[in-house]
Amino acid sequence: MEPQELRKLIASGKFQRPTAGVCSGYIQTNMVALPKEFAEDFEVFCKKNPKAIPLLEVVKDGYETSFLADKANLLNEIPAYNIIKNGEITEVVNDITPYYTKDLVFFLIGCSFSFENELIQNGIELRHVTNCQNVSMYNTNITLTPVGKFKGKMVVSMRPIRKDLVAKACVITAHYPRMHGSPIHVGYPEMIGIKDLDKPDYGDSVEIKEDEIPLFWPCGVTPQNVLTDMKIPFAITHLPGHMFVSDKKDEDFYEKDI
């Protein structure tokens, strides 16, 4: 299926599932929408924390993309949204048209799903993909560079990688700096404040085999966490796992020079 078709299905209410594995080869992104009074600081915050929150497109006027897709409607072409009020998720909806005002600014943020295909094609097993589970995610003690009211700690996704493939996984993912790039940490979970790998803070727990090492990548859940921690009066995000599927291909963001 092409992303345009998928987004039409979503807009018509016929696709409300997670987007993992859909439109393989096309990049999927996180979405955050904020009132203008917060938007400027958030944009600087993203740019100061490019590894955790790699900004791909900002839509300041209206609600249609221009870079990631030609006029995708961000109000109803994402399968599900979180409505956040005073830092709490008050509702999950499939269409945010009723919430739209000209005051909203939309941010589309890179996602590590984009490099998983290439890891697998290079013979690197991804346990959560094999098991059809959600990736394991954890809160860490890695502090983000603060900007105004935006501050907090990085959330990471974890993938167990066979010991002899660790360097290869670092190199492959480094080619995608706008999808979080290479791991932020390799092995030794306690060094980044993770006490129990068996108990992820988000997503599913996966087995780590004896010849495997846990690798940690920054995760798109990071900004959602920041918004709830600061008790933001109003914000909208995609529902985790229910991503914006763009018209851009993985290879459009492949950087040869690393």
Place this chain on the structure above:
Amino acid sequence: MEPQELRKLIASGKFQRPTAGVCSGYIQTNMVALPKEFAEDFEVFCKKNPKAIPLLEVVKDGYETSFLADKANLLNEIPAYNIIKNGEITEVVNDITPYYTKDLVFFLIGCSFSFENELIQNGIELRHVTNCQNVSMYNTNITLTPVGKFKGKMVVSMRPIRKDLVAKACVITAHYPRMHGSPIHVGYPEMIGIKDLDKPDYGDSVEIKEDEIPLFWPCGVTPQNVLTDMKIPFAITHLPGHMFVSDKKDEDFYEKDI
């Protein structure tokens, strides 16, 4: 100093020290010389184990290089040599002219010293360089692909790297596949058969700080180990640390596409 000048000094007996830090920017290599009856198998052995024993040049006729330097004399332009008889080092000499016969084949093998400069330039401290020590080296349980009588385990060098720079170190060194490339193992020494990091099998012990992870690269000591283990009747190698300094620059072996 240019490599040509250094090699002249060496040939005239005026430089018999280790070559670390000399002619910065030029690649240094390991050297192994074997009788013809072993040479063919050894060449295949190198090619089957390119990460441990990356072959840069083979000199089959005579004793002069043509690729790595224009007519460097391998008999006296290396500061020191090990003479190996029946698998034992019987002598260390500065000139192997008396041992030369037309039966000898020379192998020049990539060395991880070549990427250390770039690691340091990228803000990655190398403890053994800071402390002017020899790099720590260890025997492992990583089995080489055997060819004929050539078989054995990989020897690795270890460098402690700050946790947030591990992926960067993997990426930088991956650009030098003919100098061992990216690490063969990251963290967890016991997984590759190393019991005590404080007791290296070769070289010096270095401190590993609390926020650092040990990274392991294949090491040019590997073939020397194989030769002694198989009790080879006769062979000559460079004396560890006393390398062949070539006319090629590090960047000549930098591979953009990784």
